[in-house]
Amino acid sequence: xxxxxxxxxxxxxxxxxxxxxxxxxxxxxxxxxxxxxxxxxxxxxxxxxxxxxxxxxxxxxxxxxxxxxxxxxxxxxxxxxxxxxxxxxxxxxxxxxxxxxxxxxxxxxxxxxxxxxxxxxxxx
Numbered sequence: 367x368x369x370x371x372x373x374x375x376x377x378x379x380x381x382x383x384x385x386x387x388x389x390x391x392x393x394x395x396x397x398x399x400x401x402x403x404x405x406x407x408x409x410x411x412x413x414x415x416x417x418x419x420x421x422x423x424x425x426x427x428x429x430x431x432x433x434x435x436x437x438x439x440x441x442x443x444x445x446x447x448x449x450x451x452x453x454x455x456x457x458x459x460x461x462x463x464x465x466x467x468x469x470x471x472x473x474x475x476x477x478x479x480x481x482x483x484x485x486x487x488x489x490x
Contacts, residue, residue: 371452376425378463378479379438379445383431386424386474394418397484420449420479422466427475432468435475439465444482456488 373385399416402409427435438445441462448458459481466476 373423373449374452374454375448375450376423377446377448378435379447381431381434383425383427383435386426386472389422389424391420391423393420417480418484419481420485422476423449423479424474424476426473427468428473432473432475435463435465435477439463439477447479447481449479457485458488459483459485 372387372389373391376383376385394416395418397415397418398413401412401414403412425431425435439462444460444462446458447461447463448456450456460483461479461481464478464480466478468475
């Protein structure tokens, strides 16, 4: 049976963060964007590599956590990112993060997880 829902765990550079229960993140599953180029004999498939980002992961942060994430978003070196889905499937990779605007009313900070190469799956 398939299980869906919020992330159970998120760790960035060795620090755990609380993920909002109503987070509906989106994941780029393919490492390629596919398109077709028309020519006189039919068409040719064009594959453009793309990063398998995980977007709109909303974490609930205090001031120290917000500062740590800001510093990580500006770091030049990649770091380990791991997350566990509601199903128990675990993914990890070396990468970076991008911050979206922080929302002060509920201390919500949307982030994008960006793997340097790809996510390694440790499926349950």
